[in-house]
Amino acid sequence: DTAVSQTPKYLVTQMGNDKSIKCEQNLGHDTMYWYKQDSKKFLKIMFSYNNKELIINETVPNRFSPKSPDKAHLNLHINSLELGDSAVYFCASSRRGSANTGELFFGEGSRLTVL
């Protein structure tokens, strides 16, 4: 049973389109994250939610909008896709406050290709 699952695993779309990625965790964690990994493998945090509350909101274009309907789910919606949005998007979760003492559990990633 997958701990952190993301769908879809692959998206190929045209510039200007809108797309969503969904994430679910069954670990009972309170905190969830979105990270973006670009072609150079750089892993950059985008957002973090703690029990449905937005905690971290990095300098990400407002075309990116996260939504957490409950603490087990964190979705990412991207409007007006641009070429530079092509990347692998990783969802992760952790116990509340455990980024300081424990680990992040990552999903398998969603590879977005914008043509």
Next chain:
Amino acid sequence: QQPVQSPQAVILREGEDAVINCSSSKALYSVHWYRQKHGEAPVFLMILLKGGEQKGHDKISASFNEKKQQSSLYLTASQLSYSGTYFCGTLEYGNKLVFGAGTILRVKS
């Protein structure tokens, strides 16, 4: 500000040792190490806390020098399965884990 990792890449033969370094310009309270194999998600290796002991994970161990704001990951008698990209992460305000650019490790037979 992201931590700085060195080297950027290293190639080893099976059985050889390697050291990956991570440093920060900010005071560190913890350093996190992850490994990402090609096409997979990053996986947690270990965390080192300020004032804590050196940690180990099989033949992979790490140290944390708080005064120098540095951590080093030691891979001993490397195996093919050690190949991947190693990331160190440091914690910033708001429980934000910021990763370094990664070190690509390739172990050849």
